[in-house]
Amino acid sequence: MRAVVQRVMQASVSVGDELVSSIGRGLCVLIGVSRDDTPKDMEYIVRKILNLRVFDDDQEKRWAHSVKDKNYEILCVSQFTLYSVLKGNKPDFHQSMAAEQSQAFYEEFLQQMRKAYQPDKIKDGRFGAYMQVSIQNDGPVTIQLESPVQQQKSKPEKAKAARQQKWEKKSGASNTAEEPADAKMEQVTEQLSQTST
Structure with missing residues (x-):
């Protein structure tokens, strides 16, 4: 799994003219699911998102608190394009999990997020829809997360790219x-x- 975590002052997701979800201060997280992901990858990403220290404390000490510590909201957005591979200038998405499987996997991810935090603090876009995502990035702060399986997979790819x-x-x-x-x-x-x- 891959996650792009953005610290935000506010964020929202719309589909057409319909506002699907919105949050105030917290995190907007783009989630990518690969065809090789397992529940262990999911567990790792859930834990990292909820415990990532990207917020200041009351004395303005930086990188001191997590979203849970601050009792903020999280807006999750499914994003299969996080597993794009460029073939020339055209992106290819064969590393992404197939749509039906990934929807079930993503919904389970949301359930795990709600179990590990407060259910009403976890908001979502609309899986598979053409969405408009609006954020007000705070900082800006953007952190990329990758589950261990994907980190291991990317090592040979990086080595191949370096040789090339x-x-x-x-x-x-x-x-x-x-x-x-x-x-x-x-x-x-x-x-x-x-x-x-």
């Missing part, structure tokens, strides 16, 4: 998807021939 970047730097090849493969190969071949002469 190193190769491109060494060879001078461009990584733009729009450039034809033949053009890339010609560029590399030309550079290699220049270094050998």
